[in-house]
Amino acid sequence: MLSYLAKRLLLMIPLLVGITIITFGVIHLAPGEPVEMQVAMNPKVSAEARERLRKFYELDKPLHVQYGKWVSRLVRLDFGRSFAPDGRPVITKIRERLPVTISLNLIVLILEFALAIPIGVMAATHRDGPLDRWTTVFVFLGFATPLFWLSLILMYLFGVKLGWLPISGLHSLGYEVHGLWWQVGDLTKHLVIPISVATFGSLAGLSRYMRTGMIEVLGQDYIMTARAKGLPERVVIYRHALRNALLPAITILGLSVPGLIGGSVIFESIFAIPGMGKLFMDGVMARDYPLVMGVLVIGAVLTLLGNLLADLAYAVADPRIRHGRERAL
Amino acid sequence: MTRRDSYLQDVVWRRFRANRFAMAGGMVVVALFVLSILAPFITPYEPNSLDAYHVLLPPSFAHWFGTDEVGRDVFTRMLYGAQISLKVGFVAIGIATLIGTVVGLVAGYYGGWLDSLLMRFVDIMFCFPTFFLILAVIALLEPSIWYIMLIIGLTGWMGVARLVRAEVLSIRERDYVLAARVIGCSDLRIIFRHILPNAVGPVLVYATLGIAGAILTESSLSFLGIGVPPPTPSWGNILASGKEFLEFAWWLFLFPGLAIMVTVLSYYLVGEGIRDAIDPRFSSRR
Numbered sequence: 230m231l232s233y234l235a236k237r238l239l240l241m242i243p244l245l246v247g248i249t250i251i252t253f254g255v256i257h258l259a260p261g262e263p264v265e266m267q268v269a270m271n272p273k274v275s276a277e278a279r280e281r282l283r284k285f286y287e288l289d290k291p292l293h294v295q296y297g298k299w300v301s302r303l304v305r306l307d308f309g310r311s312f313a314p315d316g317r318p319v320i321t322k323i324r325e326r327l328p329v330t331i332s333l334n335l336i337v338l339i340l341e342f343a344l345a346i347p348i349g350v351m352a353a354t355h356r357d358g359p360l361d362r363w364t365t366v367f368v369f370l371g372f373a374t375p376l377f378w379l380s381l382i383l384m385y386l387f388g389v390k391l392g393w394l395p396i397s398g399l400h401s402l403g404y405e406v407h408g409l410w411w412q413v414g415d416l417t418k419h420l421v422i423p424i425s426v427a428t429f430g431s432l433a434g435l436s437r438y439m440r441t442g443m444i445e446v447l448g449q450d451y452i453m454t455a456r457a458k459g460l461p462e463r464v465v466i467y468r469h470a471l472r473n474a475l476l477p478a479i480t481i482l483g484l485s486v487p488g489l490i491g492g493s494v495i496f497e498s499i500f501a502i503p504g505m506g507k508l509f510m511d512g513v514m515a516r517d518y519p520l521v522m523g524v525l526v527i528g529a530v531l532t533l534l535g536n537l538l539a540d541l542a543y544a545v546a547d548p549r550i551r552h553g554r555e556r557a558l
Numbered sequence: 559m560t561r562r563d564s565y566l567q568d569v570v571w572r573r574f575r576a577n578r579f580a581m582a583g584g585m586v587v588v589a590l591f592v593l594s595i596l597a598p599f600i601t602p603y604e605p606n607s608l609d610a611y612h613v614l615l616p617p618s619f620a621h622w623f624g625t626d627e628v629g630r631d632v633f634t635r636m637l638y639g640a641q642i643s644l645k646v647g648f649v650a651i652g653i654a655t656l657i658g659t660v661v662g663l664v665a666g667y668y669g670g671w672l673d674s675l676l677m678r679f680v681d682i683m684f685c686f687p688t689f690f691l692i693l694a695v696i697a698l699l700e701p702s703i704w705y706i707m708l709i710i711g712l713t714g715w716m717g718v719a720r721l722v723r724a725e726v727l728s729i730r731e732r733d734y735v736l737a738a739r740v741i742g743c744s745d746l747r748i749i750f751r752h753i754l755p756n757a758v759g760p761v762l763v764y765a766t767l768g769i770a771g772a773i774l775t776e777s778s779l780s781f782l783g784i785g786v787p788p789p790t791p792s793w794g795n796i797l798a799s800g801k802e803f804l805e806f807a808w809w810l811f812l813f814p815g816l817a818i819m820v821t822v823l824s825y826y827l828v829g830e831g832i833r834d835a836i837d838p839r840f841s842s843r844r
Contacts, residue, residue, distance in 0.1 A: 251686070369827070372822070374819050375819065378781075381801060495782070
């Protein structure tokens, strides 16, 4: 297991290098240099100040020198300072916002698995029945519905028409004066719509996957053996079949990380949730280069970590992977 | 085309036709094309003509889907918007499919270090949350519909590349490829005559589903205000103005959203239909 982990970690190094090269390349696609952009937005910047900025970003050096300096600062988690008027370090800004995005996505993931697994299993065991058909309809709707649109509709219904739920932010005005439980309730109310929509969107793929996996496993010989032994159907399905059907779901967990992070831009923008997605969107609108570069790198690294965790979980769950790879080393 | 090819196509087409859902999806897809092309003959209004006397009108006989904040007819804008949304979907996925197919063919056929290099590049591209990458690039460039198509294409080819590579790897070792090589066929001929035709089916399925995804991406970008630049109508930017008038004008966000949903759903049904028709083993209904 340890050698497997070591190998996986080593494989991450070229990927990390690739991520930095692409990010660097993307930023240099821009017509005009970052400094010019910053200057263009602020006519008060003198020629001297412009020169200072140019020096700081080393824009007078050749590309590979710029890249080298940028990466050496990256390694020390120094993403430079934001172009925004507050001029705070990018890493501080990201550090403030990241926990919000991660905890929201974790809640969505937990709900997704808690709902998709039973849905998929039921669809597989009641194959071609009305339940299966309805879940198929539901799954297709989940794929096809633009989530920002669903968010708007729910905002309109529950926020504007019925007035039951708040439609933006994480807290009500003046929430600090209330007790802990009031604050928790307040936060929950703010999160009901965004979390339900995000869960609905991700539910479709996973439940579909669970259904296919389950159908495949149920056709295997060892399931017939279990049934032939006279085990109750519940035991056959939940103890024997589900375990193996869950394996592919772990991979899906890893694969869904970039989608979740990318999707947070839309949710956080619509609902004004102060997370990393909103930070990124604001940075994009203001052409805040250091911020955009920083979030892009962090987003990709998070994806990499998500995949690593999924692979490790897979190795823990499936001894074939663990031992097969170890022997191959 | 040899006779065998057309026989296979007949079988696939017959299976596809027998699938009610796929046929319904296909009809919607065709109908949308026809409607969007015939837009000038269907609606008496211009997509961008302002009308200060008819601002934010609810749906009526004169304006089926109401009017927007500057008096433009929403139904008309949606018809013209369909042209844009479909164009973005097709061009973007065309680019993605082309790049992915070439990369997959080269990696799978030649193998070795070239394969490792290309596949590592695919891994790296997969690490980026696609939406982040698209946003970052678009933020840097001048807003234009061509950039949107290009960027969606450039960030969406990796799945096709993996798919084609896997197909090539399994076909490369077949006897008929060996036979072709023995009689002295060139690499290009082997790739295009003997290997690629076998990979067309899965790529077609992937591309159909991809068009649905690209339409969704375009509408999300336009909704966030960095997609198709106004006044060009697209379903996403009609929705964006719908957000501004959420409290007064439900028709501004209800209809474009439904249009996106129905379109995406239709493409999914067609894609799944093709998949089932090509290879009934993986059918969702058996």
